[in-house]
Amino acid sequence: MEAKLAAERIEKLKKEIDYHNDLYYQKSTPEISDYQFDLLLKELIELEKQFPQWLSPDSPSQRVGGTITKDFESVTHKRRMFSLDNTYSSEDLIDFNLRVQKGLGTTDYQYFCEQKFDGVALSLIYKNGLLEMAVTRGDGTSGDNITANAKTIRSVPLKIKTADFPDEFEVRGEVVMPISVFESINKAREKAQEATLANPRNATSGTLKMQDSAVVAKRKLVFHAYSFLADNGRVESHSKGIENLEKMGFYISPTYKKCDAVEEVLDYISLWEKKRKTLDVETDGCVIKINSVAQQEELGFTAKSPRWAIAYKYKAETLSTQLLNVSYQVGRTGAVTPVANLKPVHLAGTTVKRASLHNANEMERLELRVGDTVFVEKGGEIIPKITGVDLSKRKTDAKAIEFLSHCPDCGTALLRKEGEVVHYCPNEKACPPQLQGGFEHFIHRNALNIESLGPETIKGLIDNDKIRTYADLFSLAFEELNGLAFKMYSDKKGEFTSRRLQEKSAQNIIESIKNSKATPFARVLFGLGIRHVGKTVAEKLTAYFSDIDSIAKATFEEIEAVPDIGGKIAESIIQYFSEEENITLIESLKNAGLKLKIDPSESTQMTSQLLDGNSFVISGVFQNLSRDELKGLIEANGGKVLSSISSKLNYLIAGENMGPAKREKAETLGIPIIIEDDFIKMISK
Numbered sequence: 001m002e003a004k005l006a007a008e009r010i011e012k013l014k015k016e017i018d019y020h021n022d023l024y025y026q027k028s029t030p031e032i033s034d035y036q037f038d039l040l041l042k043e044l045i046e047l048e049k050q051f052p053q054w055l056s057p058d059s060p061s062q063r064v065g066g067t068i069t070k071d072f073e074s075v076t077h078k079r080r081m082f083s084l085d086n087t088y089s090s091e092d093l094i095d096f097n098l099r100v101q102k103g104l105g106t107t108d109y110q111y112f113c114e115q116k117f118d119g120v121a122l123s124l125i126y127k128n129g130l131l132e133m134a135v136t137r138g139d140g141t142s143g144d145n146i147t148a149n150a151k152t153i154r155s156v157p158l159k160i161k162t163a164d165f166p167d168e169f170e171v172r173g174e175v176v177m178p179i180s181v182f183e184s185i186n187k188a189r190e191k192a193q194e195a196t197l198a199n200p201r202n203a204t205s206g207t208l209k210m211q212d213s214a215v216v217a218k219r220k221l222v223f224h225a226y227s228f229l230a231d232n233g234r235v236e237s238h239s240k241g242i243e244n245l246e247k248m249g250f251y252i253s254p255t256y257k258k259c260d261a262v263e264e265v266l267d268y269i270s271l272w273e274k275k276r277k278t279l280d281v282e283t284d285g286c287v288i289k290i291n292s293v294a295q296q297e298e299l300g301f302t303a304k305s306p307r308w309a310i311a312y313k314y315k316a317e318t319l320s321t322q323l324l325n326v327s328y329q330v331g332r333t334g335a336v337t338p339v340a341n342l343k344p345v346h347l348a349g350t351t352v353k354r355a356s357l358h359n360a361n362e363m364e365r366l367e368l369r370v371g372d373t374v375f376v377e378k379g380g381e382i383i384p385k386i387t388g389v390d391l392s393k394r395k396t397d398a399k400a401i402e403f404l405s406h407c408p409d410c411g412t413a414l415l416r417k418e419g420e421v422v423h424y425c426p427n428e429k430a431c432p433p434q435l436q437g438g439f440e441h442f443i444h445r446n447a448l449n450i451e452s453l454g455p456e457t458i459k460g461l462i463d464n465d466k467i468r469t470y471a472d473l474f475s476l477a478f479e480e481l482n483g484l485a486f487k488m489y490s491d492k493k494g495e496f497t498s499r500r501l502q503e504k505s506a507q508n509i510i511e512s513i514k515n516s517k518a519t520p521f522a523r524v525l526f527g528l529g530i531r532h533v534g535k536t537v538a539e540k541l542t543a544y545f546s547d548i549d550s551i552a553k554a555t556f557e558e559i560e561a562v563p564d565i566g567g568k569i570a571e572s573i574i575q576y577f578s579e580e581e582n583i584t585l586i587e588s589l590k591n592a593g594l595k596l597k598i599d600p601s602e603s604t605q606m607t608s609q610l611l612d613g614n615s616f617v618i619s620g621v622f623q624n625l626s627r628d629e630l631k632g633l634i635e636a637n638g639g640k641v642l643s644s645i646s647s648k649l650n651y652l653i654a655g656e657n658m659g660p661a662k663r664e665k666a667e668t669l670g671i672p673i674i675i676e677d678d679f680i681k682m683i684s685k
């Protein structure tokens with residue numbers, strides 16, 4: 001065939017294949033058989049092989065995969081991927097509605113209800129209408145670049161169907177494995193006497209991480225789009241975004257509903273709690289979102305999740321089995337968790353042998369006795385839990401279970417702080433699991449990132465008395481490590497074995513400990529493991545206080561004044577720095593050369609000090625600047641952005657659709673309300 005004819009045939013085939021793909025995935029009304037579809041695809045692939053000049057990145061042939069990715073590159077999300085707060089009852093949902101009402105200062109808003117698809121969240125980046133990159137959620141800040149695998153998913157458009165779209169935009173959704181696909185894979189595996197897949201979500205997650213995209217292509221995953229994000233060409237409502245996504249060629253599950261009031265939302269939930277069993281996809285709840293984008297922005301986010309959306313989780317599956325005994329686990333923070341050991345039972349795709357009992361209150365509430373028949377519940381990723389006892393089956397002589405009085409690992413008497421439900425082992429600095437857990441946290445990828453040290457080596461170093469505090473790591477010498485003997489317990493063998501640290505490993509450890517001294521301040525702070533100071537909180541604290549001494553000196557009120565930092569966190573920080581040992585540790589870390597202040601190169605590039613000492617709250621939608629741009633300008637000029645209005649605030653920057661409650665509060669407190677233009681004037685002096 002000559003090149004010109006080939007080009008025409010290729011174009012025709014691409015259109016035809018896209019058309020049938022669309023019928024199959026978007027409309028569920030196929031006109032041709034799978035076999036006929038495969039023939040068209042085969043012809044296209046052959047022609048593109050002969051005439052590679054006509055092969056384009058949006059060709060449906062790109063979906064058959066074949067690319068092998070060794071290690072997935074880690075990519076920082078342009079917009080953070082938040083998670084959702086969960087609720088489990090209509091009362092919780094009514095409370096959420098009241099919070100929304102209060103936050104917006106009006107009852108004039110709509111909800112958009114969707115199913116919560118139980119799969120893997122994925123972010124798709126489109127540039128000029130073409131799929132550029134697909135990134136998994138990861139920790140919400142960065143994830144894995146799995147573009148080659150995502151391209152094999154037929155409901156992920158390689159090219160946008162419409163002509164009207166922003167230059168750059170992001171589509172988020174959930175990749176799921178249809179139940180029918182999951183079942184047929186497992187049937188085949190059973191036949192081949194291979195291990196079966198646990199559940200569709202695990203199967204999806206495992207598939208997306210496969211190195212060979214040709215295998216991914218065969219797994220028939222489906223992408224359910226649920227959010228559209230763009231800086232330019234934004235939409236005014238979530239429903240408009242969903243409508244556009246559908247026109248662009250994305251698959252939108254027809255299970256959504258726009259609701260005017262919380263009662264309608266509750267009806268939606270009770271309808272789908274039953275009806276979900278008819279879907280070919282696993283769902284574990286509903287997601288309820290505020291429809292107006294301006295109102296979403298007004299409500300904003302907490303450190304972890306949006307205030308404008310919530311997940312309602314369906315009731316979990318329950319079964320009953322026998323309680324054999326209770327054992328206790330000591331965590332990194334010293335919290336002691338009782339664990340029920342159960343007679344193995346099959347539930348929601350996995351075998352359950354153990355269940356968390358949470359704390360002593362929970363044990364008292366259940367009044368557990370050895371040998372009781374208990375009800376076990378498992379939902380989504382939650383560890384199975386015991387919800388009740390079948391009293392009719394209790395034996396008369398069954399022995400009551402009392403909570404442990406001493407730490408199972410170090411023998412220290414356990415404590416229970418007033419008002420708290422959890423028992424703690426107070427031997428923080430020497431109790432083995434606490435020491436071990438603390439070190440594991442300190443060397444974690446998100447903290448000091450000391451890659452060459454793993455849990456086993458840490459244990460060996462603790463057992464050999466080489467490390468007691470984090471600072472000890474920095475004075476380890478090669479000679480001490482080379483040939484060091486470790487005792488390890490092998491779960492499989494059920495016995496201790498011995499091993500020696502090799503020269504190369506010892507060198508690597510010394511090298512990576514040395515390199516870790518360049519870790520930015522926020523990650524060092526996170527690594528200290530102060531209770532309630534997670535990664536995001538650490539970043540907020542370092543951006544505000546800029547060095548460790550200022551944090552150590554800060555009062556409760558000063559810490560609480562940091563945006564998004566609440567009383568519980570402030571209290572824990574005060575407690576941490578009130579302990580002599582911690583102050584000594586910080587000094588030793590400083591002496592070891594760790595970064596305990598912000599490096600000027602890490603902080604926001606300063607353009608001026610014009611706004612020095614002034615704080616701002618941003619509310620509503622603006623004509624020329626996005627909220628992030630406004631925030632950036634405030635910080636670059638020395639100002640601070642706060643999330644709520646208090647008497648300490650200097651300015652409220654008001655945009656369109658700002659809620660009346662905010663305006664009223666600012667007016668009552670006499671805080672100047674300015675508009676975008678006033679602000680621009682302030683910084684253009």
Ligand code: IVH
Pocket residue numbers: 081082083084085114115116117118119120121137174226227287306309311
């Ligand atoms: S919206 C900022 N909608 O649930 C809110 N999420 O815990 C972003 N999910 O990571 C999420 N179905 O993986 C949204 N219809 C839906 C969803 C959904 C499933 C997952 C998603 C997310 C998690 C939140």
